[in-house]
Amino acid sequence: MSSDHSSSIGYQIPVVAADFKVACSSCNLRELCLPVTMSEPDVDRLDALVALRKNVKRGQALFRAGEPFMALYAVRTGFFKTRVAGSDGRDQVTGFQMAGELLGLDGISSDTHACDAVALEDSQVCVIPFDRMEEMAREFPGLQREFHKIMSREIVRENGVMLLLGGMRAEERLAAFLLNLTKRLHARGFSSSSFVLRMKREEIGSYLGLKLETVSRVFSRFQDEGLLEVQQREIKILDQDALQRLVNAAPC
Amino acid sequence: MSSDHSSSIGYQIPVVAADFKVACSSCNLRELCLPVTMSEPDVDRLDALVALRKNVKRGQALFRAGEPFMALYAVRTGFFKTRVAGSDGRDQVTGFQMAGELLGLDGISSDTHACDAVALEDSQVCVIPFDRMEEMAREFPGLQREFHKIMSREIVRENGVMLLLGGMRAEERLAAFLLNLTKRLHARGFSSSSFVLRMKREEIGSYLGLKLETVSRVFSRFQDEGLLEVQQREIKILDQDALQRLVNAAPC
DNA sequence: CGTTTGCTTGACAGCATTCAACGTTGGTGG
């Protein structure tokens, strides 16, 4: 949209014009992001790794399935969803990413992105050219190890989602989802009992293998039972233990 | 069992006694396994990476969730399933692995295995000490890149399973499962139209988020419709295109 | 202030699960 406009006034504003030169060494997300285990002097060297930052407006795609894979992206601010498209138009939300989390790992396997990454609110990411990442991983064992851990963590996370999708009932799925959110928000210094959902019911439902009406109904049921308060996207967790018990509970 | 016996006759046969010293350079799975993209001389160096082979009898676990993570395992012969355990005893099969595929990637994230790997038939794996793998990956960009692709491929595979578990109906799930099997068997030089399932109905069901009765029913329905012949675990695909159409078909 | 988008709630239908019985296979021992 903005590029349409710029071309109409006679010259093209390069994409990077809206982006920023930055440094890991001075980033407040260091403890959550790639450099988490790296020593001080090594992190300085990382500054050569993250070339620039990139803004993504709410609703825009950071990348789309089929596009060539060049870089990983670390979420700096904002919130993303990733989704894969089924052959018939169905799509499945495969994850939600917040500050400090990495996007684009799916692209490595075939040098082509396998999913879409869409910003759910105005966001900013650090662009990590993958070739350079691998070069530096060869030089810094700490970076190499951390990167492998991040990929493995993603595999383990998806294992957990498979468990959820494979056998849990609607209430258990939503409880697990909310507990996962609270945990990640807490790790980032936000309140884990009171927060605003960045995604709509339909996106939650897609992620959890439910229809949006079911998500809405379960929210209402949780509220009736006093487990939480819900008003549109505003959530207040009232009984975290009860949610935890739901996740642990046997199916029948 | 054999170690019980050996201790009863007065001395302990070390675990590695049943294992074998081996070389990637002379392995017939080179085109399917880790060294797939590596040049001839580099593969020779890989021989230092794969220390030994290990036999796993049908029903035995190669590793279990909670055990310390030390090595990756490349399936040489046989067939495995991986499963995660839900907190209440439910478990979810997260994958089936055949020759050339890697086991243990889940363990990297926390230095602890996150799932069980169980042999579905007498099997043999190559043991790849992970520390050494990382060392060599720093030395050989080709190995590094291939390893990253393998991890990414696992993430993409799980994305696909999420799509399947999240929105597909029983018939579509089983069709997708069978097509995936035929593809992998074909890549290994086996018939893709006639094969024997290595897993039971319950394990297929767990992987697909279905009960074993449903799996059985859908097999029967496919047979009635002339898509395949099924007799216990023996499968003969009669109409692969129809199965493909099922997977592509819209839900309604 | 009206329109659009997202959320909630109700009634009904459908697909998969549950429960149960029966059939088949393979191994063991009489």
Added chain:
DNA sequence: CCACCAACGTTGAATGCTGTCAAGCAAACG
């Protein structure tokens, strides 16, 4: 060799959870 048992697979009938369809409401946006 056959009987028996245990494990696995098949099939039927009934229940139930979630999906579907539809209407109404609330919030966001221009």
